[in-house]
Each structure stands twice: as C-alpha cells, then as structure tokens.
Amino acid sequence: MRSGVAAPARDARIDVRRQGSRPVTDLSVLDLSPITEGGGPAQSMRNSLDLARRAEALGYRRYWVAEHHNIPGIASAATAVVIAHIAGGTSSIRVGAGGIMLPNHAPLVIAEQFGTLDALHPGRIDLGLGRAPGTDQRTAYALRRTLQGDPDDFPRDVLELQGYFRDAGADEPVQAIPGRGRNVPIWILGSSLYGAQLAAMLGLPYAFASHFAPGALLPALDTYRRSFRPSEQLSAPYAMAGFNVFAAPTEEEAHLLRTSARKSTLWLRQGRPRPLPPPDGEFEKGLSSLERRMLDEQGACSAAGSPETVLRQMEEFVARTGVDELMVASQIFDHGARVRSFEIAMEVWSRRSIPRNRDTTG
DSSP states (O other), X not given: OOOOOOOOSSOOOOOOOEETTEEOOEEEEEEOOBOBTTOOHHHHHHHHHHHHHHHHHHTOSEEEEOOOOSOTTBOOSSHXXXXXXXXXXXXXXEEEEEEEEGGGSOHHHHHHHHHHHHHHSTTOEXXXXXXXXXXXXXXXXXXXXXXXXXXXXXXXXXXXXXXHHSOOOTTOSSXXXXXXXXXXXXXXXXXXXXXXXXXXXXXXXXXXXXXTOOTTHHHHHHHHHHHOOOOSXXXXXXXXXXXXXXXOSSHHHHHHHHHHHHHHHHHHHTTOOOSBOOOOTTTGXXXXXXXXXXXXXXXXXXXEESHHHHHHHXXXXXXXXXXXXXXXXXXXXXXXXXXXXXXXXXXXHHTSSSOOOOOOOO
C-alpha cells in the first residue's frame, strides 16, 4: 500500500447535470464486442469502432467495454487494448472499462495502463473496477495463478490504485509512470450490496450490472445513496445501471433480434458458451418453463420493441430507479441492426420533455 495522500493534480469529479430541479439521465454504451457465428475478433473490433463513432455522433456520453475471459462470444478480454483502439478512433466520447476485474491484475499494472490511456486521450478515460474474475475458476487461476485471497483485498487494491493516480512525493519508492497525477475517474461496479457499500464508503460513482444480474438492483441503489460519503472525486451519489435495448421499427423485428442474446445467455448458463448466434424465430417455442423463467429474470432490466415501446420501458426503468445514467447494452447479431437499435434508443430518448446536456466531461 502506498503511503501519503496528496491533493489531486487534475479534477476527476463527476458532474451531476440538471434541467431546472430535475436530474438529466444520460445514455451511455456498454459494448461486449460480440464475436458472431461465422465472424471473428478482428471483425468484432471493426464493428466496435464503427459503433463507437456512431455513438459519439449521436450524443452518447461514454463508451465502455468489459473484461471477460474464455468466452467465445466476447472479444474484449484485453480490455485496455480495446479501449486504446476505440479512443484512438474517436475524438470526444468518454471511453473506459466496465470494467476491469481488479483481482486479475496488480494495481500498479492497471495504473500504468490507464495512465497511458489518459496521457494519450486526456480527460476521456474512465476506469470501472469489479471484484469478480469475469470468468470460470480454471481461467481465473490461469490469469493470476492462485485462487487464494483475503476478502479485503479488493478494497485495499482500489485504495492502492487510487494512490498511484495521485501526485506522488519524491520519496515514493514505487510510482506509476505514466499514471502519476492523472486522476483517472474510478467507478465501482457491482451486482450486489458489496459494491454499493464500497462505492459509498469511498465516495465513488457506482455502476450496477442490472443488464444481466438485476436481482439486487433496488436494494443496492438504496444502500449506495443512504451510505454515501463525499470524496475528492464526487460530492454526491452518482449511479448508473446497465439496461438491455433491442429496438427496431416493429415489435416483431425487435423480439426476433433479441433471440440471439437470449440463446447466448442460455448457452452460457448451461456451461457451453459459443459465439453470438443469428436470430432464431423458433427459439422461444423450444424453451422449458424453467429456462424461460431464468431468461426473463436475468433480462428483467430490458426494453424490446418498437421505438414507442422502447421509450416507455426506458422511462419506466428510470422512474423506478432514479439512476443518473443508463448504460445501454445491445447484443444483436447483425451489426447494422445493432447500430440501428442504438440510434432508435437515442432518437426516442432525445425527444423527451427534459432535454439532455451534451457536455461530456466527467
């Protein structure tokens, strides 16, 4: 653990924007860089950059990719490398990790990686941190060579990482270069009360993985808001939630597009992950009641349908949760249809009575 706490050299706070007395809920993108059947990682990376450029033009606030390992349908395992690819091909949208699974890495390595990214793209890089391995136990062992750890390691690692981003004194024996003085904004990710409690204790923004694990969403948000302590980075609670969107011109097309993600989820839960399959109009008919219930529960935080339906479902979710941002995920097989889904989501969201603030700082 690093000693000493210096004042931040550069502001890493999150601005809570408002229209009058009401908060403005921004839209952001979570990209799992899907590898589709018949495709490959190179095509996934090209698609991700194309989607990021379109998201930037549409006014999405940030574009995050996630660390997953040993999953044939996800190409973002080398997360910092993918972020460099996306940030280098865009100019204004914030780009970051949603997230880096910190138990897989030494904090110094992450500080150097994200310090480098921030040096190359100043003021545009976010760092979301999770405590799960993002994979199965065998792969987790291959990543870090041990499955032994203290439950307190994650909070300590977060604090150590924060220390590397601060301006170090001349007597600091270990420094992150690049990284020192960068103050890259750190988020805590989670799908349970643990992450909410830690984010509140450290005064950090909180992102809940409700796009695939919605069960504890409302209790976690309540815990986070009630327990929040202001920090150098954040003066008031700031919460973001994952939300699946499958938008298309018609209800029928949107629900057909969604079958790719539902089939992929079922395969993953059965322990046989594969590349993202094409839509399958017969898929739902073959589900057992147990499989259907599992998919419905896991996808509870989702919108699927025509533009009007998607807007209504998004508004209902925001009204129920009060989140400051929606992190939109859209696992759709056809890249053109996927881009169109994000276009529809932003188009309908921008027509709401509360206008969005286009400022993309913090």
